[in-house]
Amino acid sequence: MFRSLGEPVDNRSGLLEPLDRPTLNLMVKYKPQGLDAIFSALSDPTRRAILARLALGEASVGELAAPHEMSLPAVSKHLRVLETAGLLRKEKDGRVILCRLEAAPLRDAANWIAAYQRFWEAQFDALAGYLKRLDEGADGSRADDQEA
Secondary structure, eight states: OOOOTTOOOOOTTSOOOOOOSOOOOGGGGOOOOTHHHHHHHHTSHHHHHHHHHHTTOOEEHHHHHTTSSSOHHHHHHHHHHHHHTTSEEEEEETTEEEEEEOOHHHHHHHHHHHHHHHHHHHHHHHHHHHHHHHHHOTTSSOHHHHHO
16 A cells, blocks of 8 residues: 555554655665675576686676577676676776686685585484484384384
8 A cells, every 4th residue: 555654554453653754665775795695696597607607717798698598788787796796707808898707705605505504414314313213113123123
């Protein structure tokens, strides 16, 4: 429901007060930084494909754009996101812009993921132990042995 300044909204619950100041959506102009920027950049398949290509070596913007069915300006926007995240470095060589992979920020993301990997491995180990105890039964004999 839209409302103007000072206009109350459905106040049947008594919880809503008249709007005396504009409501701002800070996410509209949110610029991710650090891990947020890295994961945001990695969230798009086109950007992941560009990074995979750059892992093979430097490439021009045109070479990076070639396999994608999109305009050069659209590819440039993807490159800008990667550059802002620190995953890409551009160099101008005459009229050609060359791009290189900057893999160091990926280490930060890998370290963050590794902490959760240890957590999930511990959870899976605990689950395996629990299932093994269930399989062995309360009296210590295996469930398979009881069927014979």
